[in-house]
Amino acid sequence: MNNPEELQHFLDVLLKESNFTRAAKELYISQPYLTQLIGRIEKKLGTKIINRDERPYTLTPAGLIYYQYLENVSYNKQQLGRKLEAYTHPDQQIIKIGILESLGTYLLPEILPQFLQENPNVKIQLFENFPRENERRLLNGELDCYIGQTPEALDSSLDVVAGGEERYYVVISPASPYYQAGKFILNSDELDLKEVLQEPLVLSSPGSAIRHQVNGLFQRLRLEKNIVMESNSIITATNLAIHGVGITISSASIIRRMEQTPINLLPLDRKLMDVVFFITSKSGEKSPALENLISIFPKTHLQAKIG
Template identity: 65%
Template sequence: MNDPEALLHYLDVLLKESNFTKAARELYISQPYLTQLIKRIEKKLGTKIINRDRVPFSLTEAGMIYYKYLENISYNDQQLERDLAPYTEPNKEIIKLGVLESLGSFLLPRLLPSFLQNNPNVEIQLFENSPQKNETNLLNGDIDCYIGQTPETISHDLNYLVKNGEQYYVVIPQNSHYFRSDKFILEADELKT
């Protein structure tokens, strides 16, 4: 398997379950396939990537390096797709949206379907991370905006919109080409839950 995103997902589930059979069941693959996949990776790398000696499973130091490598490949693949989009799909706009990990499954199903239906030329790429990681990604230009909570520590280089009721924020850096002082990509009324 050469799909870094799938490998990351497999590793995440395996670490969460700390059991090959349970992980395979959750991934809808066979346990022998998952076991052989990990063994092939370890053989190719020449070292173990998962500590299986105790529960919960954890990544070895080599496993952490491999995991970070997969994250970098995945990010670079997404960046390449975004950079090529003006040439391959000239009318498509890609918005990289950072979201607080705990909000991804709760909030986005309420927001994105109507937004995407009203904006068929837009593709959303999601990045679920901690507030600190999302803020760093915003400041580095790795994401275009961020939906999160409690912006007490938000950098002064970022603007944010406070939605009353629920404490969720859409944050867009001023240096983003999506930033407009008079307009938000996600309008305030689209943030109703």
């Protein structure tokens, strides 16, 4: 067997069951076949990859290296397939889109279904990275376009099309002394923003678009940040704030997807913190498919609201 993904799955099940007979049954193969397969791998590598002396089974140090090797082979195989698609499917137009994951969960479902329906010969490849990495890859020709927010800081050589905006809120859980029971969206002047923002904070990591704006907000208000936790995902940061780890600043598109729970939302003045969505591409001639995608973007009237 040479399929790295299937080998990984076999190892996952074997480690979970810690028993060859039960693992083989779950995998719909015979126990002798599974035992022989692991034996052949270990003979080829010249070392044990699974510690069978104790329950639960664990990977040996060599087994961990082998497992990571399988992950790398699987990833590289997928990347090779992506890079070859333009040649293996010459009748298919490919658009490589860079986007921040948390932003993509909201924007892409609003844009892509209509676009793909109208452009059935187009295939989308997504590359989910932080904004600066997406911009770098776009400038280097590794992406066809990049979808983000707050276009003011983009390289001036790029073509930018704006389309929609959304509101930001301070998320206050019942664990905060500023929480007001029986209310959901507060009036913007109902609390002193500077006082609230001195509470412990849960924020997205440096490098994210929202963190860049949050940093600017604190500089404008001349406040120091009391950060208790950071996450690469604004979704995680928002959920942690909702459950009382600290307060956070999050967007309407993120908050409205969270489970209903008692929280207060303090709206931020748009003059302090505002978001404009954009799609950007390199200047010059573009494929018809990319031109179509860019033309659709401002027509979707993206407006993330709560209430």
